[in-house]
Amino acid sequence: MLKRRRFKQTKTLQERLADEAARLRTEAGALAPGRRREILLRRARQDETAMQIEAWLHSPGLRAPT
Structure with a gap:
């Protein structure tokens, strides 16, 4: 059975997306x-x-986007 390679992310998803954009x-x-x-x-x-x-997904109450 193959082992999955796992990576510990040093930046948050928000930071990675902002950097990429x-x-x-x-x-x-x-x-x-x-x-x-x-x-x-x-x-x-x-x-x-x-x-x-x-x-939006991590906001309290999951309000609809505006």
């Missing part, structure tokens, strides 16, 4: 308009949405 936006800013740039910007928006969902 910032990195993607910086990388996209250096590119000319085109398909690759749009893909990077879409991934950055997905990371930002994931940050909002994660914050």
